[in-house]
Amino acid sequence: MQTYDLEASGLRGLNAALHAQAKDTNQTAWEIINPKGSHAVAVGLDAPIEVTVKGSTGYYTAGMNKQATVNVQGSAGPGVAENMMSGTVIIEGDASQYAGATGHGGLLVIKGNASSRCGISMKGIDIVVHGNVGHMSAFMAQSGNLVVCGDAGDALGDSIYEARLFVRGSVKSLGADCVEKDMRPEHLELLRDLLERAGADAKPEEFKRYGSARQLYNFKVDNAY
Amino acid sequence: MCGIVGLFLKDRALEPHLGALLTDMLITMTDRGPDSAGIAIYRADAEGRSKLTVQAEDGDTAFAGLADKMAAALGGSVTLSRNDTHAVLHVPPGQAEEARRKIRDLAPDVRVMSFGDTLEIYKEVGLPKDVAARFNIPSISGTHGIGHTRMATESAVTTMGAHPFNTGSDQCLVHNGSLSNHNSLRRKLQREGIHIETMNDTEVGAAYLTWKMQNGATLGEALEASLDDLDGFFNFVVGTKDGFGVVRDPIACKPAVMAETDQFVAFGSEYRALVNLPGIDDAKVWEPEPATVYFWSHEQTPKPNKKAA
Secondary structure, three states: OEEEEHHHHOHHHHHHHHHOOOOOOOOOEEEEEOOOOOOOOOOOOEOOOEEEEEOOOOOOOOOOOEOOEEEEOOOEOOOOOOOOOOOEEEEOOOEOOOOOOOOOOOEEEEOOOEOOOOOOOOEEEEEEEOOOEOOOOOOOOOEEEEEEOOOEOOOEOOOOOOOEEEEOOOEOOEOOOEEEEOOOHHHHHHHHHHHHHOOOOOOHHHOEEEEEOOOOOOOOHHHOO | OOEEEEEEEOOHHHHHHHHHHHHHHHHHOHHHOOOEEEEEEEOOOOOOOEEEEEEOOOHHHHOOOHHHHHHHHHOOOOEEEEEOOEEEEEEOOOOHHHHHHHHHHHOOOOEEEEEEOOEEEEEEEOOHHHHHHHOOHHHOOOOEEEEEEEOOOOOOOOOOOOOOEEEEOOEEEEEEEEEOOHHHHHHHHHHOOOOOOOOOHHHHHHHHHHHHHHOOOOHHHHHHHHHHHOOEEEEEEEEEOOEEEEEEOOOOOOOOEEEEOOOEEEEEOOHHHHOOOOOHHHOEEEOOOOOEEEEEEOOOOOOOEEOOO
C-alpha cells in the first residue's frame, strides 16, 4: 500500500505518480490522505490500480478515468468521473453537480445523493446513485444506464437520445421527449446486474424505466418556438 | 467566477475568532477571483451605538474632523475609528441612516460602505490575503460575517465594484454569477428613484432588494421575488442583523456548499473553504437546493422556504 499525503506533497506529484503506473505495476493499492476538497484528484489514470481517497474532494475527481478503481471516502465536488472511459469510481458520500458527465464507459457509484445534471450527455457510462438525483439529470444522455434508487428532480432526461434511465422513487418531472417505457425482461436482467455491482440494496422490479420518445430526432415545426 | 464564504456562529465562544476563521476561508477561495475582496462583519458596539462605515482614497484629509462635523449635524456624540482606507463612525443609537444622508454634504469625497447597528463592510481591490491584512480582519470578533473574492465580468475592478454591497440598514449582499438584465433593471430602478452608483450588475441586484423592501417586502419576500425578476446566474448570500440567508437561481450552475454543526453554520463556494473549521469532519454538509430561500438567525430556527422553479 502506497500512502500519499496530498496536503504535504501536492497535487502534481500525486497525479504524476499515479500516471507512472504501468498496466503490470506491483503498486496496485494507493491511499490518498488529506484531500481537503482539492480539485482534480486522481485524474487521467490508465492502469488497473485501486486508489482510496480518505476524505472529501473538489472539482473533477477521477476525471477521464481508464481501468482504475477510485474510491472516495467522503463527498465529491462538481464533475466527478467526468468523461470516464472505463474502470470504477465509487463515492461513499454525496456528489455535486454533473457527476459522470459525458462518460463513455465504466461504472460510477454514488452511495449518497447526486446533485443537478447527473449523467449529462452520458455516452456509455453506467451510473448507479443509491440516493436521489437533482434537476436536469441525464440531459442529452446518449447511451449507457443511469440508475436512481431514490427520487429524480425536475426535467429528467431532457432531450435524451438512447440512454436508459431507471428510477425507483418519484420523478418530479420528465424533460422534453423523455417518457416512461415498459420494463422488459432484458431490462430487469441488466438492472439486476448493475444493482449488484453497485452494492445497492434494491430489487429491479421496484424500478420504472424511462427513455427517449424519439420525437426530437427530426425537425418538427411544432417543436419550434 | 467569484468565491463566497459565510459564517454564522451559534457558539459564542467562537466569536473572538470570527475574523480569523472568515479570513482563512476567504483566502482559500482566492483562485476563484483574485481582483478584489471584501468582508462584512456583524459586531455590536460596546456602548450600543449605531455605525456608518465609510471609505476614502485619502483618509488623512477626508476623515480629519469628520466625527465633530457629524456630531454637530446629528446633535449627539460621534466617534470615529480609522482602519486604513476605511473608518467607522459610531453614532447615537438609531441614527446611522440619518448619518448616511448627512455625510453627502459633510464630506462629498467619502464613500459609504455600510450603515446599520452592527454591520461593518471592508472592501478593496487586491488579493483576499492583502485586503484582509490591511484591515487586520483576523483580529475582528463578531457574531457572523460574509466574505467575497471577485473575478470581475460585468464592470470595472474598483472599490465600489467589490462586494459585499449594502442593501439597507444592517443588510448586505454578495453574489457569485452574472445578471444579464441588469441594464434594463437599472433604468427601471433609477426611474423609481433608487440611487445606483456603478455599472456593476450586483449593485443592481442589491438595489432591487432595497427597492422591494422599501415597498414593504421582507428580505425573504424580496429574495423570492428576485427569482422571478432577475435574469442570469446567481448565488446570493445576504447578511442581516441577526443572521444570513442563501438563495440560488433555479438552474444553480454556480457551486455552493453548506456545513452545520452545534457551533456554526457555514457557506462556501467550495468545500475547500470549509475544511479548517472546527469539527468539520463531523458536520452536516450539503448543497442548498436551487430556487429555495434559506435563512439562519439567532432569533429563530432555520426554515427553508421552497419556491417552485
